[in-house]
Amino acid sequence: MSDDNHVLAANGLQVYFRVKVGGKRANVRAVDGVTLGLERGVSTGVVGESGSGKTTLGKALMKLVKPTAGSVLFKGKDVSKLSRSEFKKYRRSVQMVFQDPFDSIDPLFTVHDAVAEGLRILGVYSDRAELDQAVYRALETVRLVPAEDYAKRRITSLSGGQRQRVGVARAIAMNPEVVILDEPVSMLDASVKGEIINVMGQLKSVGKTFMMITHDISTVRFFTERVAVMYLGKVVEVGPTDEVVNEPLHPYTQALVAAVPVPDPSQKVKSLAQGEIPNAIAPPPGCRFHPRCPLAQEICRREEPLLREVRPGRYAACHFAQ
Amino acid sequence: MLVSQTRAIGVEGLNVEFYTPRGALRAVNDVSFEVYEGESLGIVGESGSGKTTLASAIIRVLPSNARSWGRVTVYGKDLGSMSESQLNREVRWRVISYVPQASQNALDPLYRVGDQFVETVRAHTDMSEKQVLEKASELLKHVGVDPSKLNSYPWELSGGQKQRVMIALALLLSPKIVILDEPTTAMDTIIQAQILEMFRQLKQFERLTTIFISHDISVIANVADRVGVMYAGRLVEIGPVEDVFGRPLHPYTQGLLRSVPDIRRKDGSFGYIPGSPPDLVNPPSGCPFHPRCSYAVEICRKLMPPMELYAKDHYAACHVISSRKDLGLG
């Protein structure tokens, strides 16, 4: 599932973290063999419970963490083998917006400082006026207007929703091709979420490729055309978002969808999976979901199901999916 | 639904003010409502709207920089007239239990789960240690935790298990009323669904009266019989959950419902309310929602609208409701 159409792709990607547990060395298998491509101009959602490896996958695609095995391909080329100038291009073209982008910010930092930071590091503009214009353009895109006024404000004086928009502006200022959003609205109150989603929706229409990482399937349903479902470091289902949500094929996706509450008292959530996500140090053998799966059989404890095309364009990693 | 006409909780004109370096902050502003025996009242509102402060004021565990006035009654008894020790002996844990926000993180890491049960209720009961542990293991079964976990330390439990333990702990002295503040917030959806399902079963079994607080409308839709909507310290709408979410009357409730992502829908645009909630040290005059409200008229800037009845059991506080034709009222 990795071809020329993909601006950015993970190819058999593994990211293990070395940790010590009770004095012994162990590996946290955060991402454990993921192949997933981002098609140009298409928005892809990555969903799954916390601990399933979504953020680590995003960071690996940004080359912020080193793969243990496998590779990251930017326009078909392995990013660890890019020339200096190609690498600079990749750095600029792939941007990530973190969950709380200004969590530990210097209190003196202004909006201008934050938005200009990346451009400065890569030396994109040599001229101060040009840099200012780029900053203002980005702020206007996320509707922080008048941009000149917002640029002067301290980050710490902004509301949560405004900060998140500065986070998006900072990525957009680089004029990237791909934007990876990590839980972009999870921390925000309901009444302001929509404004940010709409701002990003407009960037979709100008051809940016988005990857939206979140545990909130309702937002993914709204924002993305394709979705990948992760569980304990593996992709267990991929397909068009509408189809996956309407008729999930993998029992884990089925449990995720049934658990999503809706604002209608006549429809209650159902809990289809028991227990909680196990530790990524020693994932269960066979199918990693088997201890929680309502449909598990003997074979699931022994044999790992591979991601296969169950129906045209629909992939699932379950022995019994059809 | 097993709702009786017995009033379990009455709140009348409740106010809470915090002293802050910037001045007085009115976190709860003239709030009144009732909770009937056997029902679950949901309280929904965005962060900072005063939900936690309201809960702490009811059970009288406000921080020291707060002062409150108004009346809270429990089965007709005025809590304001009780001393702290009387509240501890007669009310807290025995009649009302409170599961505070993020309380699962407050379990003492040095004590086994069983010891926490014993310690917590020591001041409130004559039960022996053995009796407490027997009751605790029975309750843990009801909330879906293996009773052997009484011998575990908190760090050996997952987040979901700890929250279930907190709920079992709240039920230990068989209270009639439980107040739960954001009990599923920050949980993954699958775990949240497990807790919500457990909670529904528990309610049927124990015939509890509950106040269930959440910022998440969809969570409230899963657990509440009636719902109150808070904005800037005020209760702005209250009524049966089907009516408030199905035919909302207040412009804020309407805006909030349009902003909720709904997995069943993929259409139009994602709604939002422009602006952000007001600063409660310097709140807007009149209706606190007026700077964000598209229906606002002159009077809204001057006068706080009173809570009025518009349909069976369905109240809202807004000046324009009776003149709005789109609401299909009478």
Ligand SMILES: Nc1ncnc2c1ncn2[C@@H]1O[C@H](COP(=O)(O)OP(=O)(O)O)[C@@H](O)[C@H]1O
């Ligand atoms: N720097 C790190 N060191 C050790 N373990 C880590 C590190 N980062 C993430 N992990 C672990 O990797 C797994 C996946 O984490 P993460 O990618 O953050 O998942 P998600 O974003 O889906 O919640 C988790 O078990 C997490 O604890």
Ligand SMILES: Nc1ncnc2c1ncn2[C@@H]1O[C@H](COP(=O)(O)OP(=O)(O)O)[C@@H](O)[C@H]1O
């Ligand atoms: N101890 C306190 N001192 C000063 N202000 C407080 C204190 N606790 C809460 N507040 C303020 O009171 C308001 C209501 O807060 P809270 O009741 O926690 O709202 P919610 O639970 O709806 O998020 C907020 O403006 C909050 O900042």
Ligand code: SF4
């Ligand atoms: S392979 Fe087995 S355990 Fe895994 S999801 Fe399918 S049925 Fe469940």
Ligand code: SF4
């Ligand atoms: S009273 Fe006025 S400002 Fe307040 S909600 Fe109603 S119309 Fe809007």
Ligand SMILES: [Mg+2]
């Ligand atoms: Mg994450």
Ligand SMILES: [Mg+2]
């Ligand atoms: Mg709160």
